[in-house]
Amino acid sequence: MAVVQLSKICKRYGSGGPVVVDNVDVTIGDGEFMVLLGPSGCGKSTTLRMIAGLETISSGTLSINGRTMNDVPAKDRDIAMVFQSYALYPHMTVGENLAFGLKRRRTPPAEVKRRVGETAAMLGLVPCLDRKPQALSGGQRQRVALGRAMVREPMVFLFDEPLSNLDAALRVNTRNELIKQHHRLASTMIYVTHDQVEAMTMGTRICVMNGGRVAQVGRPLDVYWNPADTFVARFLGSPPMNLFTVPLAAGDRIRTPAIDTALTRWAPAALAPLTGQEVVLGVRAEDLHLAAASTGSAEAGRIRGRVFAVEPLGAETLLAVETEGGAECTARLPRDTRAEVGAVVDLFFRPDAAFLFDARTTAAIPAQVRSAGTGPAGAPGRAGAIP
Amino acid sequence: MSVDATLPPAAGRGGFLASRTALAVVIAAYTAYTLGPFLWLATMSVRTTGEISADHYAWPRPFHWEQFRIAWVDSDFATYFWNSTVVVVAAVAVVTLVGAAAAHALARYRFRGNRILYGILFSSIIFPPQITLISLYQILVDYGLYNSLLGLTLVYVSLQLPLTVYLLEGFFARIPQDLFDAAKMDGYGDIEIFRRIVLPIGMPAIATTLILNFIQLWNEFLFAVVLITDPDKRTLPIGIRAFMGDHFQDIGMIAAGVMISVVPVIVAYVFFSEKLIRGMTAGAVK
Amino acid sequence: MAGTSALAAKTEPAERVPASGRVSDPRRASWPVLLVFLAPALVVYLGLTAYPAVRTIYDSLFTIEGAERSYVGLANYRDLLGDETFWIAVRNTFVWAFVAPILDVATGLLLALALYAGVPFARFLRVAWFTPVLLSYVVVAILWMWIYNYDWGVVNEGLRAAGLGTLARSWLGDPNTALAALIVTHAWKWAGFNMVVCLAAIHALPSEVLEAAELDNCGWAAKLRHVIVPMLRPTLLNLYVLAFIGKMKVFDLVWIMTGGGPLWATETVSTYVYKRAFNWNTFDLGYPSAIATVWFGVVCAAVIVLNRIFKTRDRLEY
Numbered sequence A: 001m002a003v004v005q006l007s008k009i010c011k012r013y014g015s016g017g018p019v020v021v022d023n024v025d026v027t028i029g030d031g032e033f034m035v036l037l038g039p040s041g042c043g044k045s046t047t048l049r050m051i052a053g054l055e056t057i058s059s060g061t062l063s064i065n066g067r068t069m070n071d072v073p074a075k076d077r078d079i080a081m082v083f084q085s086y087a088l089y090p091h092m093t094v095g096e097n098l099a100f101g102l103k104r105r106r107t108p109p110a111e112v113k114r115r116v117g118e119t120a121a122m123l124g125l126v127p128c129l130d131r132k133p134q135a136l137s138g139g140q141r142q143r144v145a146l147g148r149a150m151v152r153e154p155m156v157f158l159f160d161e162p163l164s165n166l167d168a169a170l171r172v173n174t175r176n177e178l179i180k181q182h183h184r185l186a187s188t189m190i191y192v193t194h195d196q197v198e199a200m201t202m203g204t205r206i207c208v209m210n211g212g213r214v215a216q217v218g219r220p221l222d223v224y225w226n227p228a229d230t231f232v233a234r235f236l237g238s239p240p241m242n243l244f245t246v247p248l249a250a251g252d253r254i255r256t257p258a259i260d261t262a263l264t265r266w267a268p269a270a271l272a273p274l275t276g277q278e279v280v281l282g283v284r285a286e287d288l289h290l291a292a293a294s295t296g297s298a299e300a301g302r303i304r305g306r307v308f309a310v311e312p313l314g315a316e317t318l319l320a321v322e323t324e325g326g327a328e329c330t331a332r333l334p335r336d337t338r339a340e341v342g343a344v345v346d347l348f349f350r351p352d353a354a355f356l357f358d359a360r361t362t363a364a365i366p367a368q369v370r371s372a373g374t375g376p377a378g379a380p381g382r383a384g385a386i387p
Numbered sequence B: 001m002s003v004d005a006t007l008p009p010a011a012g013r014g015g016f017l018a019s020r021t022a023l024a025v026v027i028a029a030y031t032a033y034t035l036g037p038f039l040w041l042a043t044m045s046v047r048t049t050g051e052i053s054a055d056h057y058a059w060p061r062p063f064h065w066e067q068f069r070i071a072w073v074d075s076d077f078a079t080y081f082w083n084s085t086v087v088v089v090a091a092v093a094v095v096t097l098v099g100a101a102a103a104h105a106l107a108r109y110r111f112r113g114n115r116i117l118y119g120i121l122f123s124s125i126i127f128p129p130q131i132t133l134i135s136l137y138q139i140l141v142d143y144g145l146y147n148s149l150l151g152l153t154l155v156y157v158s159l160q161l162p163l164t165v166y167l168l169e170g171f172f173a174r175i176p177q178d179l180f181d182a183a184k185m186d187g188y189g190d191i192e193i194f195r196r197i198v199l200p201i202g203m204p205a206i207a208t209t210l211i212l213n214f215i216q217l218w219n220e221f222l223f224a225v226v227l228i229t230d231p232d233k234r235t236l237p238i239g240i241r242a243f244m245g246d247h248f249q250d251i252g253m254i255a256a257g258v259m260i261s262v263v264p265v266i267v268a269y270v271f272f273s274e275k276l277i278r279g280m281t282a283g284a285v286k
Numbered sequence C: 001m002a003g004t005s006a007l008a009a010k011t012e013p014a015e016r017v018p019a020s021g022r023v024s025d026p027r028r029a030s031w032p033v034l035l036v037f038l039a040p041a042l043v044v045y046l047g048l049t050a051y052p053a054v055r056t057i058y059d060s061l062f063t064i065e066g067a068e069r070s071y072v073g074l075a076n077y078r079d080l081l082g083d084e085t086f087w088i089a090v091r092n093t094f095v096w097a098f099v100a101p102i103l104d105v106a107t108g109l110l111l112a113l114a115l116y117a118g119v120p121f122a123r124f125l126r127v128a129w130f131t132p133v134l135l136s137y138v139v140v141a142i143l144w145m146w147i148y149n150y151d152w153g154v155v156n157e158g159l160r161a162a163g164l165g166t167l168a169r170s171w172l173g174d175p176n177t178a179l180a181a182l183i184v185t186h187a188w189k190w191a192g193f194n195m196v197v198c199l200a201a202i203h204a205l206p207s208e209v210l211e212a213a214e215l216d217n218c219g220w221a222a223k224l225r226h227v228i229v230p231m232l233r234p235t236l237l238n239l240y241v242l243a244f245i246g247k248m249k250v251f252d253l254v255w256i257m258t259g260g261g262p263l264w265a266t267e268t269v270s271t272y273v274y275k276r277a278f279n280w281n282t283f284d285l286g287y288p289s290a291i292a293t294v295w296f297g298v299v300c301a302a303v304i305v306l307n308r309i310f311k312t313r314d315r316l317e318y
Helices: A044-052 A094-104 A109-122 A138-150 A168-185 A196-202 A220-225 A230-235 A268-274 A378-383 B009-045 B049-054 B066-074 B077-108 B114-126 B130-142 B149-172 B177-185 B190-201 B203-218 B222-227 B236-246 B251-281 C002-011 C031-059 C075-081 C084-116 C122-134 C137-147 C154-161 C178-204 C207-215 C220-248 C252-257 C269-279 C286-310
Strands: A004-012 A019-028 A033-037 A059-064 A079-082 A156-160 A188-193 A205-210 A213-218 A242-247 A253-255 A259-262 A278-283 A301-312 A316-323 A328-334 A344-349 A354-358 C062-065 C068-071
Touching (some): A004 A044, A019 A213, A033 A044, A033 A196, A079 A138, A094 A109, A094 A138, A109 A138, A138 A168, A188 A196, A196 A220, A205 A230, A213 A220, A213 A230, A230 A278, A230 A354, A316 A344, B009 B251, B009 C122, B009 C137, B066 B251, B077 B114, B077 B149, B077 B190, B114 B149, B114 C031, B130 B149, B149 B222, B190 B203, B222 B236, B222 C269, B236 B251, B236 C137, B251 C122, C031 C062, C031 C286, C062 C286, C084 C122, C084 C220, C084 C269, C122 C178, C137 C178, C137 C252, C178 C220, C178 C252, C207 C220, C252 C269, C269 C286
Parallel strands (some): A156 A188
Antiparallel strands (some): A301 A316, C062 C068
């Protein structure tokens, strides 16, 4: 039972030093799986370490269940953390590693034994209890690290990129294991990663960070379909969203030699002040089609460009196209797509699959269609459009 | 292929064999050069001086093992041996603990002056011993520690401290910070972290420094000869030297005494040769 | 506690000075904790290294006979300039310190290459060749005094057996050969050390590079000259500096084998300081302090200069 509240949290090193975490304001609800997502250096790990009590908070307030935690030592916060390198004690057996934190807390030996046994059984670690960490596989080490956190039954779990040292197959397994444990424990979990797939699949909500600031907080699909700015738009989704800096023509259209589309999602009044200025048009790779008909829209938008790479991935084919203006664009097409490098192609998309961003601030220009449904309505509303 | 090639086979193969033979000869010669003197010493240690004078290079016949008993009991090598043991064991224990604590603080914590402190401690490695020797003599006299094993032990601690800090700092700095963060979250204090995490994990490096310090102090001569005058307090190196001064001609007995001083090192070497080699070269191999 | 507050206050002049020492970045520690870890080492260092060193430098301005000390200014240093024995000692030490390391390092490298060439029993040989490093100077000195013995030493017996009896001489008693004899002895002790370090460095070389050299049709000698030695350069230079420092301090071996004689042929600065301070009945500790001070400066300067010249990327090793 824990609500973690960060209000106006800042971290800077030295008085004149760089600000690495800038005014972070997030509330993580009880039982939530919150993912802090961002590129390296965005301040997500520092934020996590401030929650853990491993870094001082320069300014702002951290509270757990309403109690201010700024000055509470790490050990008294009732928080457990799983480290990227696992941080298993190499000189102790798995059993001792699991028991180490409990012993320090003066837990009765019988209780320690029971909890270690239960946790080990739950994670399939019973056969390894007497082994040292170096005798374990990567996946087993990961589970010991998780077990060491679980055995303490803390209010809050923190994860610092715990899957980054695993190979791809193991990562999927462990991801599912973590989701399972989250459902079972129903504890508050805060998870740091730079991998958008992990964020999308595991988080009940994600908090995208950039340059020390929170760029957007929301449920994964909400953020995916309503990115707050170009950074979030490109960070979520693979391949990243295609962006084109283009002038906004009068009449709610974009019309350049390469790109021609109506802007049906925006009220004319919202676009009027931007007419004649540059905007950023965004289209996701999976919304692009080679035939206008397959968009299912009567007045499909069009992007014209020259193919410079064809990447057949088996399940799908990626087409990399360079437009006349020099912008690059990737389309995610059916696997039977045939295209020649050097050929000029037209890529079509439904006008309501388009995103618009302010070229100066990079913030999204609020769209009429979904402006009411920034919440859950957005995603299901769009579901039909996803092929 | 190369064997079947037309032109160079005979020459190439012959050259190859010749160079292999030359290599083997050089290696055998060098091995004799390093081990020969030592074996010669060993043979002389079990022969009486009379026998040695007759032929310096004869095989011992019979083996006079009583030479060791005479050296140990009558020639005071037992005293020297125990003095050496007491001083070296105490100094090594203290310097390892003191050095490990300092190395941990320097490797782990950020504080103003950390690198300066490290540099100061470390740079005294290059000091020629005379710069401290003359004053240490006066200081120990002032404090009544001159001609005492305690005084010599303290000096030995200071002699080995820079190297100990240097080697252990390098190792401790490589222990991942995550381990410390994890221990901190588990509620362990700074001292406990040192005792329960750093010391156990650092054990291989600590063992290396222990060995290195042991060998260097076991063999130390200059400070011992200056700071100890009492025959009862001599350590092995100065004991042997003094014995040789008094009984220059008694080669058999000198050899037996030398063997007594070398045996602990050789025994350790037989069991831990890799560790010893690593310890002795720890500062130079990267 | 107060100490950390000050530390923390520096980093965060902002609104709130935290009740520090409690929540903290684990890389910081309160001053009391640091003190617990550092104080013993600092006490040892200050009391038994820094203070004696400073005191020696200070003492060099005095004449000290027993409890009596009288200030003489720089007179000791003036005397030093005119002290012929000192200059002989300096020359001998420099010869030793600059020349002998080349012998040590070259032997070590060749031995390492011999083992790297894949001879049988390489592991045993490595252990065997390293043995002299473990022996004390006292033991090495005694052994080699016997080896150099005029009547029955190995060297002279060998020469006589080879019919070169005329070359036999008292190696340590002849001023022309004494220093060289000592340098050989010293090299005998240390070659194994250099061998092990070189061998480790050779094994650490990327094997691709050696294979590439092989494909480039490099012979053994060419590979050594153009690939191995240049790539080992940092290690070899490092070893040279190490040997240099060791030789600038050399005392035990000389003191036991020749005592600096004959005719000062093997006198080194270390033995001369020792003689002036503790051996001759001059009873003055001021003058040897002056020698020690000068030599301290010379060693430090030489190490700094050598490191500059060689531009060793890493900090100096012991």
